[in-house]
Amino acid sequence: NGFQVFVVEDEHEGGKVAFELVQAAYAQGAQVFGLATGSTPETLYEELKASNLDFSDRVSVNLDEYVGLSGDHPQSYRYFMEEKLFNEKPFKQNFVPNGLADEEAEIQRYNQVLQDYPIDLQILGIGTNAHIAFNEPGTSFEAKTHKVKLTEATIEANKRFFDAEEDVPRYAYSMGIASILEADQIILLAYGPKKAQAIRDMIHADKTEQIPATALQDHANVTVVVDQAAAEKL
Ligand code: GLP
Secondary structure (H helix, E strand, C coil): CCECCCCCCCCHHHHHHHHHHHHHHHHHHCCCECCCCCCCCCHHHHHHHHCCCCCCCCEEEEEEEEECCCCCCCCCCCHHHHHHHHCCCCCCCCEEECCCCCHHHHHHHHHHHHHHHHCCEEEECCCCCCCCCEEEECHHHHHHHHEEEEHHHHHHHHHHHCCCCCCCEEEEEEECHHHHHCCCCEEEEECCHHHHHHHHHHHHCCCCCCCCCHHHHHHHCCCEEEHHHCCCCC
């Protein structure tokens, strides 16, 4: 399969390695950058902000957004991206699903965005249950943008960002696995022991919709950047 694994010391070194890959893609003319939220890509975004790479003629497309949160809600993914990257590093355009939009129209709009702006380089994190974006176990590998019901495991993992567990939205809009696989190049980042099983399964388990990240076994160009703890079970 197309996995290339880099084991790094920690998330700071991981951010630097990922940055170099982004820089190389940029230099080769990558126009559309698929971006992810979660704590994992934050060190990459720090590197991007500190760099002099100019994204003002490039486009970003984010993976997902909570249903029911407006883009200026502090826990929304739009807000996260503005705080962590876009405010300091402007792009020509930043696409993020709109958590307040009508479901059918929003799904159609986002699929059109993906058609108009095919992703050159996609950044991914991974959930402890091996979800990618918000594609939870059981999601069809054929899915494009869709509305998903978050699993208890994901709600539990993400509640740390909210005042109370009840505040964590139960649904999200997410790019589907089929859309993610269309990116020319993928960089998947994972740090810490909680990700070790998911990383092992992604690479070594038989491909199954029960383990969403195993879909990446079909992609020709996935670079995996992990620390020692996340690489433990490889
Ligand atoms: C959320 C996001 C995923 C992300 C995952 C892991 O569920 N939708 O895109 O990969 O969390 O988050 P973290 O990087 O904080 O571990």
